[in-house]
Amino acid sequence: MSTGTPTELRAPERRGIADIAPRLEPLIIPIGALLGGLLAFSVFLVLLGKSPVDFFGLVYKAGFGTAFSWQNTLSRVAPLLLTALCVALPARLGLVVIGGEGAVVLGGLAAAVVGTALSGAPTAIGIPLMMLAAMLIGGVWIGAVGALRIRRGVNETISSLLMAYIAIALLNHLVEGPFRDPASLNKPSTAPLDPALRVGELPGMDVHWGFVAGIIACIVAWVLIERTTWGFAARIAGGNIRAAQVQGLPVGRLIVCFTAAGGACAGLAGFFEVSAIHGSANGSLVSGYGYTGILIAFLARHNPLAIIPVAILLSGFEASSGLIQRRMDLPDATILVLEGIVFVAILVSETLYGRFRIFTPRAEEQP
């Protein structure tokens, strides 16, 4: 950041553009990077002989242009909000956790197993218990990554990724073995959930309640980080872990709690996949939501509130993938290339902070 004089020391009557500009910096740089990424992608399209205007027109139409498009987009958002939190929360402590996928699949499995055991239970009891089970196992799984980091110095990026592979193997083993519904012949699954334990859709929309839960989780996470002493301590530790330790902050406990909270969010995503979409746990739970969450958290610069619009934007991109394939004869990987270019552009833009004079308070004008 710049070395300007704090705003409050300045004369109150001088509130021009130069004063609010510093506050806009974290907004303008990522948006500029996003536009730069879209421009770079347009060059790529032109080289392929395709029209960028057609492309973005179709993205708009299929992602945001009609009522159906909005539902298509929003129905994809729920798991992404929650898996992005699994990356963003530990990231505030300086940890790069990329194994949210593991917590998603185990959360889904736990929800299905608990749901099967509770078959016949009323909704008001069954659903909270399933959610609890999913969050618990997700929290333990990613919390263990944090604990390994604290106790044994194991790199959390590697361990979380490897634990995701273990989680997927566990899911496959358990749904094909001990928890398999004997009636699921050619697609091994747990027993179908009781209809009372299925989460429904928002009134009048084709979007399930996971969307609302995801938004609430993002808001709660933002309050936790920005408005509580715990969040403050976490940000200190994320900024300089030695300084935090010297100050006597419980860094170890913070790391375990934040990784566990992130894992609980991803586990909750698994619960919604099972209860709202699949109705049982099976191999289809492994669909990469945990990995898309990484992208979203980084694009949102690990700000839980920024995750919401970013997740909606990326879901819109993904919702348009089909129409792009059908109308422009481009491969399905096109949208992945677009996401990748935007991702790189945003990461590169991190180096631009503090480089533009317009964003720096004009210290030299002070007496």
Next chain:
Amino acid sequence: MNRRTISRRSLLKAGAATGALAVAGALPFGAAHAADLTVGFIYVGPKDDFGYNQAHAEGAAAVKKMAGVTVVEEENVPETVSVQKSMESMINFDGASLMFPTSFGYFDPHILAVAPKHPDVRFQHAGGLWSADKHPKNAGSYFGYIGLGQYLNGITAGHATKSKKIGFVAAKPIPQVLMNINAFLLGARAVDPTITCQVIFTGEWSLAVKEAEATNALADQGCDVITCHVDGPKVVVETAAGRGAFVCGYHADQSPLAPEKYLTGAEWNWANVYTGMVETMMGGGTIDNFVRGGLSDGFVKMSPLGPAVSDTARNQFEAAKAEIMKGGFLIIKGPINDNKGNVIAPAGKSFAEDDIALESMDYLVEGVIGSTS
């Protein structure tokens, strides 16, 4: 679009309207197709995978050639809410009224969730899961008895093997796969009853690294004819041929990948099935909700025999094929045991290819080396 959309539309109007006017005019969409019927195909993997998806895409290509038909396709669509929205997107934006979502995992819950909302659209699913008392009337199932294709594969393998050991790379120990493994060995044993078949399960439908490892492991153990049941047999075919083993294909024709080593292959004949269904639809008829067929019904076909197939092998292959074409071929003939010594069928009891009991197969027959769990 159904009636509920109207209330959603007003609900979402504010968001949808943002910027809509600015872009709407200049765009290339909205022009409705003049075709009589738009057919949507959705694949779980790439449509050039030399396997499951390619077999369906070849069916789609045949439909595309029909007059008055427009085909829209999407590949690599996961078995999540994505496929539900892909179906609805084809219905809403392209006016598709016949859908072929081809992956097994698309049926429950995805087709079952979408079909009731679009009663005018017909959903056809490969896999044989539809049942009259549980599922919507505008959905239907079709599937082919491809096990006999693997039986014929086994006959060519039985003649080609020198080591009397043949190999099978399998995805998961589910009934459809177990049927293919058993049929492959029984075909080979129709040539020489001392032949054994080693099976390796990879655990996933599409996992190239494990498929290559499994193929190499089979070759290391002396298997000199290898076949498979995974989504895309490309890796198995190329690896096996690279190790000098003969290969039998599955799903689609893989002979271009190993022209010298390819004996034959059990292929889906979706082109025949799909064009038939589209003709029925366009003629104003209704497609049966539950359709199955084998070699004699044109649901399944065999790849042309490769150059390595001997004349004796060819004769036995053709004789067995002629027998199968008559229908009612007994694939599991008693007395027969599983590979743990349990009796599957005593002398005198047999199962024909369309016997419903075979659809919950949970055993490997005697002579298969491997375990279902």
